[in-house]
Structure formats: structure tokens, C-alpha cells
Amino acid sequence: MDDFLPLFVSWLPMLAQGAATTASLCAVAMTGGFFAGVGIHLLQDARPYACRIFARVYISLFRGTPVLAQVLLCYYLPCELGVDIGAYAAAALALALNSAAYQSQILRGGLAAIPAGQLEAAVACGLGPWQALRHIRLPQVLRLTLPATISELIDVIKASAVVSAIAITDLMRVGQQLASSSYHMLSAYLAVALAYLALTSLLALAGRHIEQRWRKEAL
Numbered sequence: 001m002d003d004f005l006p007l008f009v010s011w012l013p014m015l016a017q018g019a020a021t022t023a024s025l026c027a028v029a030m031t032g033g034f035f036a037g038v039g040i041h042l043l044q045d046a047r048p049y050a051c052r053i054f055a056r057v058y059i060s061l062f063r064g065t066p067v068l069a070q071v072l073l074c075y076y077l078p079c080e081l082g083v084d085i086g087a088y089a090a091a092a093l094a095l096a097l098n099s100a101a102y103q104s105q106i107l108r109g110g111l112a113a114i115p116a117g118q119l120e121a122a123v124a125c126g127l128g129p130w131q132a133l134r135h136i137r138l139p140q141v142l143r144l145t146l147p148a149t150i151s152e153l154i155d156v157i158k159a160s161a162v163v164s165a166i167a168i169t170d171l172m173r174v175g176q177q178l179a180s181s182s183y184h185m186l187s188a189y190l191a192v193a194l195a196y197l198a199l200t201s202l203l204a205l206a207g208r209h210i211e212q213r214w215r216k217e218a219l
Contacts, residue, residue, distance in 0.1 A: 004187045011178055011188075015195045018174030023199065025163065025170065026156045028092045033099030033156075038138075040104035041111070055104070062101035068162040070094045075166045091163040099156050106148045110141035143214055150207035154200045161196075171195050 043055040062070065074097070075090035085093070114137055127135065142149075164173035175192030179185045 003184075004190065007182065007184060007187050008191050008194075011191055014174050014178065015171065015191060018169060018171040018192075019195050019199060021168065022157060022160055022170045025088065025092055025095065025168070026153065026160055029095030029099055029156055029160075030103075030153050032092065032096030033103050036096060036100035037103030037107055038133075040100055041107045044104070044108065059101045059104065062098045067094070067098055067159045068165060070098055071162055071166060087163075087166045087168050091160070091166060091168055095156055095160060095163075098159070099152060102152050102155075103149070106145050106152060107141055109148075110145040111137055113144055114140055146207060146211050146214075150203060154203055157199055157203070158196065171199075 040055050040058060043051040046052060046055075071091055071094040074094040075087060078085045078090070160170060161172040163170055164176060167173070169177075171192055175188050178191070179188035182188060
């Protein structure tokens with residue numbers, strides 16, 4: 001381990017590229033997961049019983065199965081159907097679908113915290129359900145659920161390590177390449193672990209900064 005620091009410095013460009021791929025993949029997955037999560041939440045409260053059953057099955061399926069299995073299914077299933085969506089798109093889709101199951105529950109808790117009187121006032125002002133959701137409920141939910149959302153994003157970043165199984169050059173894949181080319185297995189994976197820690201720590205700090213700023217604005 002005496003030569004770890006020189007190796008780490010020499011590996012920084014590759015680690016930075018892998019971190020950029022991981023960050024972009026997770027950003028796409030979180031964005032898609034948010035909109036899908038809104039849809040799943042709405043289905044949970046929909047009047048047709050079939051919609052509620054679908055939402056429950058969806059949440060149970062994606063929360064109860066390994067992320068790796070979901071990534072592999074999203075990659076190989078389209079191929080079996082004659083559609084090649086590419087490794088990156090398959091990974092983003094799998095992570096988004098998985099995150100949607102968790103974000104739907106985060107949104108559910110946040111929306112439940114909004115006073116019912118606000119929705120009654122929105123109806124009295126002539127706003128429809130979608131307008132109330134867009135202009136009144138979601139802006140407040142984003143503030144109320146920021147810590148949980150940041151925590152979910154960190155979980156997505158850590159879970160994204162499995163996408164290396166479909167040959168995406170993310171942080172974990174870079175670590176595998178460095179380990180096999182340098183034969184410094186421990187140093188390579190320690191460097192990757194530090195890169196993941198840097199990513200998640202920056203996100204946590206950014207989340208705290210935004211939360212403190214919103215609190216000051218609310219005063």
C-alpha cells in the first residue's frame with residue numbers, strides 16, 4: 001500500500017471519466033424515476049382498483065428484487081424482442097424504474113404532510129387536480145422531501161455499480177480495468193471506493209446547503 005498515492009494520482013483521469021459516467025447515469029435515472037414515481041403515486045390513489053393493484057405490484061417487484069437482475073432484464077429482454085436499446089439506455093431505464101418505486105413512497109409521505117386546506121383553497125380558486133399538483137403540491141413536496149430525495153440519489157449512485165455487468169464504463173468498471181491492468185487489486189478498488197465516497201459526500205453537502213438556503217428564505 002506504500003505506492004497507493006502515486007497510483008491514485010495517475011488513475012485520477014480514468015476515475016474522473018468513470019465518475020462522470022456514473023453521475024450522468026444517475027441524474028437521468030433520478031429524473032426519470034421522479035416522473036415515474038409521481039405516476040405510481042397517483043395510481044396508488046386512483047379509483048379503479050386495477051390501478052391500485054398495479055401500483056402495489058410494481059412497488060413490491062422493484063423493491064423486492066436485486067438491482068442487478070433488473071439491469072440484466074432491461075438489457076437482455078429488448079434484445080430478445082429484436083430491439084437494441086444500448087447498454088447505457090438499459091442501465092438508465094432499470095435504475096429509473098427501481099428508483100420510481102422508492103420515490104413514489106417518498107412523494108406519498110411528502111404529499112400527506114401538506115394541509116388539506118390548501119387543496120380546498122386550490123379547488124375554490126378554480127384549479128384542476130393537475131394544476132394543483134403542479135403549482136401547489138409538488139413545489140412543497142420537493143422542499144419537504146429533500147433529505148429523503150438526496151438519500152435516494154446516494155442509494156442510486158451506490159446501486160449503479162452493478163451496471164458494470166453490461167460493460168458500461170462507470171466507476172466500478174474503471175476499477176475493474178485498473179485492477180486487471182495494474183495487478184494492484186486492493187489499490188484499485190480502494191481508489192474506486194474513495195471516488196464513490198467523494199461523489200456521495202458532495203451530494204450530501206449540496207443537499208444540506210440547499211436545505212439551509214430554503215430555511216433562510218422561509219424565515
